[in-house]
Amino acid sequence: MRVDVVSLFPEFVAQCAAFGVVGRAQERGLLSLHGWNPRDYAPGNYRRVDDRPFGGGPGMVMLIDPLHDAIEAARAADPREAKVVYLTPQGARLTQAKVRELAAHPRLILLCGRYEGVDERLIEAEVDEELSIGDYVLSGGELAAAVVVDAVARLQEGALNDAESAAQDSFEHGLLDCPHYTRPVEHPLGHVPEVLLSGNHAEIARWRRMESLGRTWLRRPDLLDEQALGKADRALLDAFRARYLQ
Ligand SMILES: Nc1nonc1C(=O)N[C@H]1C[C@@H]1c1ccc(S(N)(=O)=O)cc1
Numbered sequence: 001m002r003v004d005v006v007s008l009f010p011e012f013v014a015q016c017a018a019f020g021v022v023g024r025a026q027e028r029g030l031l032s033l034h035g036w037n038p039r040d041y042a043p044g045n046y047r048r049v050d051d052r053p054f055g056g057g058p059g060m061v062m063l064i065d066p067l068h069d070a071i072e073a074a075r076a077a078d079p080r081e082a083k084v085v086y087l088t089p090q091g092a093r094l095t096q097a098k099v100r101e102l103a104a105h106p107r108l109i110l111l112c113g114r115y116e117g118v119d120e121r122l123i124e125a126e127v128d129e130e131l132s133i134g135d136y137v138l139s140g141g142e143l144a145a146a147v148v149v150d151a152v153a154r155l156q157e158g159a160l161n162d163a164e165s166a167a168q169d170s171f172e173h174g175l176l177d178c179p180h181y182t183r184p185v186e187h188p189l190g191h192v193p194e195v196l197l198s199g200n201h202a203e204i205a206r207w208r209r210m211e212s213l214g215r216t217w218l219r220r221p222d223l224l225d226e227q228a229l230g231k232a233d234r235a236l237l238d239a240f241r242a243r244y245l246q
Pocket of ligand 1: 140
């Protein structure tokens with residue numbers, strides 16, 4: 001998968017992607033990351049990339065042409081068609097389902113805004129999808145781009161080894177993950193649930209599923225469609241609730 005990042009600070013995203021699973025995915029050739037700086041396409045000595053907003057008001061707006069030329073240069077760098085994503089608080093919320101969809105594309109071009117954002121005409125002409133990583137305003141879209149790069153990189157075939165692939169379960173079925181424990185069994189902070197030490201894989205799987213369902217019910221009921229639960233999951237959730245409410 002190729003990801004091109006259009007940003008005034010492309011090295012920012014490259015640095016975020018240089019470590020751990022994402023860095024390893026790059027070393028394995030599973031992901032290639034390329035930066036394009038609109039300032040390199042801004043004319044004149046000042047190489048302007050922003051200007052004051054029409055209609056007045058605070059802040060600055062990123063100019064069309066430097067962004068357009070940077071995006072077109074990125075498109076031309078690889079023959080495969082690219083999906084252009086603009087990171088903005090006004091975008092659709094990024095979810096694991098959306099990440100899975102993005103990860104299936106051969107190419108993404110991530111457009112990072114600064115200042116008050118980007119001239120709407122550029123968005124209308126060049127952007128396929130606007131995405132937000134949350135309801136807050138960052139100083140730049142680069143952190144959001146780094147989030148997208150990280151999330152899609154770990155879904156590339158071969159990016160995670162077996163021990164890490166379990167982490168994908170957390171949203172495979174749209175539920176929160178179960179709690180995790182490791183050595184020591186006994187610690188001043190508490191003990192490990194007995195079922196996890198039992199070696200009974202069926203019971204362990206049942207416990208983990210019940211914890212995932214229960215945690216989702218407690219912490220993110222918006223993620224839980226109880227009507228869509230099967231009979232077994234409904235029984236597990238009832239058991240969790242009975243224990244929690246006793
Ligand atoms: N949250 C986010 N999820 O992804 N990007 C996020 C973000 O905050 N980006 C900000 C730097 C850029 C930006 C873009 C657009 C607007 S505006 N005027 O359209 O509201 C404001 C700020």
